[in-house]
Amino acid sequence: MVDADRGERSPAVPDRLVAEATRMFAERGFERTSVQDLVTAAGVTKGAMYHYFDSKDDLLYAIFQRLLAMQRERLDGYAKAPGPVADRLRAAAADLVRTSIENMDEAVIVFRSLHMLSPERQRAIRAERRDYQERFLAMVEEGRREGVFRSEVPLNIVATQFFGAVHHLGMWYRRGGGLDGAGLGDHFAELLMSGLLARD
Amino acid sequence: MVDADRGERSPAVPDRLVAEATRMFAERGFERTSVQDLVTAAGVTKGAMYHYFDSKDDLLYAIFQRLLAMQRERLDGYAKAPGPVADRLRAAAADLVRTSIENMDEAVIVFRSLHMLSPERQRAIRAERRDYQERFLAMVEEGRREGVFRSEVPLNIVATQFFGAVHHLGMWYRRGGGLDGAGLGDHFAELLMSGLLARD
DNA sequence: AAGGATATCGAACACGGGTTCGATTTCCGC
DNA sequence: GCGGAAATCGAACCCGTGTTCGATATCCTT
Incomplete structure (x- = not known):
């Protein structure tokens, strides 16, 4: 289950993170959205996020x-x-x-x-x-x-x-x-x- | 030295706080301005501020x-x-x-x-x-x-x-x-x- | 199948934040 | 001048925050 899966099941983790972040930042604002809430919504943990993004x-x-x-x-x-x-x-x-x-x-x-x-x-x-x-x-x-x-x-x-x-x-x-x-x-x-x- | 002083020396504390807050919030943004910085700039302490403002x-x-x-x-x-x-x-x-x-x-x-x-x-x-x-x-x-x-x-x-x-x-x-x-x-x-x- | 690289986890850390509160000072009416 | 109320201080508190990091799981290559 690799790229084929990413296309059919759910998007890759970085994309999911960006997508959730976009939704949440727009809704509650950047500063009212904690990293914890964000990664939870994206279905991953902080570690995963900090693997792809420096901050x-x-x-x-x-x-x-x-x-x-x-x-x-x-x-x-x-x-x-x-x-x-x-x-x-x-x-x-x-x-x-x-x-x-x-x-x-x-x-x-x-x-x-x-x-x-x-x-x-x-x-x-x-x-x-x-x-x-x-x-x-x-x-x-x-x-x-x-x-x-x-x-x-x-x-x-x-x-x-x-x-x-x-x-x-x-x-x-x-x-x-x-x-x-x-x-x-x-x-x-x-x-x-x-x-x-x-x-x- | 009361109201007369407020008029001639420096504005009353609540006014000073609002004035400083306006300047700092506009410059750095609300969330990047800490209460500590704010009250320091206004020349008072947190206690004074929380006496006039609930939050x-x-x-x-x-x-x-x-x-x-x-x-x-x-x-x-x-x-x-x-x-x-x-x-x-x-x-x-x-x-x-x-x-x-x-x-x-x-x-x-x-x-x-x-x-x-x-x-x-x-x-x-x-x-x-x-x-x-x-x-x-x-x-x-x-x-x-x-x-x-x-x-x-x-x-x-x-x-x-x-x-x-x-x-x-x-x-x-x-x-x-x-x-x-x-x-x-x-x-x-x-x-x-x-x-x-x-x-x- | 093995091996290293990549991805993900989860817990702990360090820190600054806003807020609270009792002590202390300043003010003002009597 | 006294006494109580208002103003101000200063330190402690608590909590959530972003970030780090070593351990573990998963993947891809050979």
């Missing part, structure tokens, strides 16, 4: 990276795609909202528990996120140069407000509220575009 | 309430003022941004450490905030009835995105960045209005 911090860091790496990769897709920049930007924005909602647990953790990471790792994550926003802003800038975006409000403020709203999703969005991730993504993207285009 | 939680709760009560009161002012609803809403929005920036420490704590409160108090704070948003939304609804606001995007989503962005301010706004609270408030309000008014 509780490590586990948290892994969660951060998974979501951010995924979203950065997706953004790259839109940035490099052909077509008008306005369309690509709108699609990228809607996609960010959608993936944030579909990975709500991770999203909640990222925006709520960043300051629980060790300082170096905080810096690393912040850098990654800054990188994401800069790539995003590069598309906005591209649109501005082409004369597509010409808002009264500084464009980076428009984009920043959008990011703020996205990061805050975890605080209020609940499933089954009559609006799924894709629907909300469309609205959010629409709102972003109206901000970038508006001129009164 | 560390109590202290946190006091910080929450101060900011929320202040902002709710201000919102009421705009809601009850005379004049077109669009103007009042814009002013209220700009004011929320401004007061959030001027009380950045409290704002950071509110949005970052809500889940550290005891469940009952979490509920209480959430209820207060919901109340705030409902009053705000009532003005939006007023404008919709009058035909002033007619966005493609559902109005409550526009408003919610605005709140999200405001709550997220603490994550990126830094003083001395060439844009003060009032200036940013204007931009944010402008953006909110453009969302509420837009129709394409």
Whole structure:
């Protein structure tokens, strides 16, 4: 019973740990989730966990990276795609909202528990996120140069407000509220575009 | 040397404690600030603190309430003022941004450490905030009835995105960045209005 | 089948945390 | 100035925490 079993019975231990940690950190918060509760929920003991992760911090860091790496990769897709920049930007924005909602647990953790990471790792994550926003802003800038975006409000403020709203999703969005991730993504993207285009 | 002294030398102990707690909770986070560090910074001992506050939680709760009560009161002012609803809403929005920036420490704590409160108090704070948003939304609804606001995007989503962005301010706004609270408030309000008014 | 490496266990450790409480000092009305 | 109440101290307490580590079980290679 080896890899074949892992696929059919239950996931490998590291994966189970990350999965449980994601669920519990999102629900109770990082600091209110003890390592003991965590490993119990995952059906192992502390020793097993410390075999795969150097610390509780490590586990948290892994969660951060998974979501951010995924979203950065997706953004790259839109940035490099052909077509008008306005369309690509709108699609990228809607996609960010959608993936944030579909990975709500991770999203909640990222925006709520960043300051629980060790300082170096905080810096690393912040850098990654800054990188994401800069790539995003590069598309906005591209649109501005082409004369597509010409808002009264500084464009980076428009984009920043959008990011703020996205990061805050975890605080209020609940499933089954009559609006799924894709629907909300469309609205959010629409709102972003109206901000970038508006001129009164 | 009593009240007169409190006014001229240093604030009363409970005030000092709240002030230090606000600063430290915002900087290091609630859970990374020990009661010992806190009382040392405030120049007293644990006993003094536990004389005024039942728990560390109590202290946190006091910080929450101060900011929320202040902002709710201000919102009421705009809601009850005379004049077109669009103007009042814009002013209220700009004011929320401004007061959030001027009380950045409290704002950071509110949005970052809500889940550290005891469940009952979490509920209480959430209820207060919901109340705030409902009053705000009532003005939006007023404008919709009058035909002033007619966005493609559902109005409550526009408003919610605005709140999200405001709550997220603490994550990126830094003083001395060439844009003060009032200036940013204007931009944010402008953006909110453009969302509420837009129709394409 | 043997052997070493990997995975998992389980108990103990070290430590800092929030909280309690009786002693001591400071304050204020009489 | 006295006396009781309020404020403050300081040390001890208890508990849960993340982490370590040697022992044991399981696996994969040869």
